[in-house]
Amino acid sequence: MVSRAVVQGVGHYLPSRVVPNSHFETFLDTSDEWIRTRSGIERRHFAAEGETTSELATRAARAALDDAGMEVSDIDAIIVATSTADLTFPSAATMVQAELGMTQGFAFDVQAVCAGFIFALANANALIVSGQAKSVLVIGAETFSRIMDWTDRSTCVLFGDGAGALVLSGEEGEGTSQDRGILSTDLHSDGRYRDLLYVDGGVSTQTTGHLRMQGNQVFRHAVEKLTSTARAALEKAGLESGDLDKIVPHQANIRIIQGTAKKMGLPMDKVVVTVQDHGNTSAASIPMALSVGVERGEIKRGDLLVTEAIGGGLAWGSVVLRW
Structure with a gap:
């Protein structure tokens, strides 16, 4: 018997303001067709003035706890994946902890940009498998609208705000690929590619900065690295692409999603796609x-999934889990 980190519940929250592509036509040299063709995005959500990342995270956390039928007193740890925390410190995770009324356990943030939720899942899995925690609330939450350069039509049309959360708890498994829960993880980074995707500000420069991206270069790295990490995670679990019921990719760009599925030899009907409605929500996109996917009935208990992401750093990775 081995310990597995098993999904008990899932939930998400989107800000109420929906921003269609036509919004950008009013102040940029762009069009709905241009944005759809290049990204697959039709609309995204923006947080309201004063609505913070930790608030979005807390709402998603409550939805996941409700779905799991669990109380906050059942949770040992909270991990929030975000690049847009409310403050330099303390962590967004401790703010969520306080808002939920959780006085036990511990909470911390993980920063790996769009790959953040994958890194957070890997950390949660390690905590559970090692016995450090029994149940972990893992959240991806972002307000990327706060770091957009609204004069840069190549980036500001791509991103949105939102939050998603999973509750993971330890359960005993047989140690085979038929077990429910996280079966394998695969993480990578390479700091040499920093200038492909970054924010040109931060604490030590005393500026907030704006997101900067070399889109063509990111695309080139994305398909190759996402395919490679997904295959590596499957191999670690003793599985192959053909065993998968679904891919749940980072929702950055429909062409990256399609390219990765093609390289893995999988049809698009095995891919969960939400980019058209949410845009790129960075660490929030996968949860x-x-x-x-669960709401739509695309993901069912017992399904074998691989989820993968790449983001600034560059940082990338994947997780294989049975739902």
């Missing part, structure tokens, strides 16, 4: 896609 929101998982939650929406």
